[in-house]
Amino acid sequence: MAAQIPYLDLPLFPLGMVLYPGGQLPLRVFERRYLDMVRECARTGSSFGVCLILEGEEAGAPATPAAVGTLARIIDFHNREDGLLGILIEGTERFRVARTRVRSDGLVRGDVELWPTEPTHEVPVELALLPSILERLVDSMAPQWRNAPRQLYDDAGWVGFRLAELLPLHDDERQRMLEITDPLRRLAELRDILPRFQRG
Structure with missing residues (x-):
C-alpha cells in the first residue's frame, strides 16, 4: 500500500504578491481573521502560508490562492502610524496546497505538502552577470540586503x-x-527575461 503524504494544516494569507524563501515582506494587518491568525502564530511560534491571489482581493470575501506558496514566519511587530498592526514576515519553505476550506470567520486554511529545500548550486560562469545586476538592484531598492554576506551572491x-x-x-x-x-533553470529564465527591461 502506498504511503500517505503527510499534510500540514496551515492558515493561508492570500496576497497580491509572491513571498520567496529567504525573502521578507512588511504587511499591515487589520481584518479580524488575520489579527486572530497573527496572535495565534505569535503565541505558538507557528507559521502561516502566503499564496498569490488568483481571484479576488486581499480584503473582504475569501480570495482564491495559488496552489504553490511559501511558509511565513513573523520576525517583527510594530504599531503603524495609521493605528494598524504592522508585521514583518520572512519566507522559509515552499509548499503545495492539496485542498482548502474556509472557516466561518473567512480565514482560508489549507492542507499543504511541504517541498524539500532546493539543492545548492553556485552561479555558473555563463550566468555571472546576474549577481552584478542584483547588486545594483539591492543598492537602489533593497536596503535590507546591502550587508548580505558576499557568498550569497554565489548561491x-x-x-x-x-x-x-x-x-x-x-x-x-x-x-x-x-x-x-531548479535554481539554475530559474536563473536562465530570468536572464532571458532581462532584455525586456533594457529597451529604450
Whole structure:
C-alpha cells in the first residue's frame, strides 16, 4: 500500500504578491481573521502560508490562492502610524496546497505538502552577470540586503529569488519563479527575461 503524504494544516494569507524563501515582506494587518491568525502564530511560534491571489482581493470575501506558496514566519511587530498592526514576515519553505476550506470567520486554511529545500548550486560562469545586476538592484531598492554576506551572491537559489523579488515581473512570472525547482533553470529564465527591461 502506498504511503500517505503527510499534510500540514496551515492558515493561508492570500496576497497580491509572491513571498520567496529567504525573502521578507512588511504587511499591515487589520481584518479580524488575520489579527486572530497573527496572535495565534505569535503565541505558538507557528507559521502561516502566503499564496498569490488568483481571484479576488486581499480584503473582504475569501480570495482564491495559488496552489504553490511559501511558509511565513513573523520576525517583527510594530504599531503603524495609521493605528494598524504592522508585521514583518520572512519566507522559509515552499509548499503545495492539496485542498482548502474556509472557516466561518473567512480565514482560508489549507492542507499543504511541504517541498524539500532546493539543492545548492553556485552561479555558473555563463550566468555571472546576474549577481552584478542584483547588486545594483539591492543598492537602489533593497536596503535590507546591502550587508548580505558576499557568498550569497554565489548561491544560484538566493540570487534567483532576490532577482524575482526586485525585477518588475508580471504576477504570473513571479509565481512561475516560485514554482521552478531548479535554481539554475530559474536563473536562465530570468536572464532571458532581462532584455525586456533594457529597451529604450
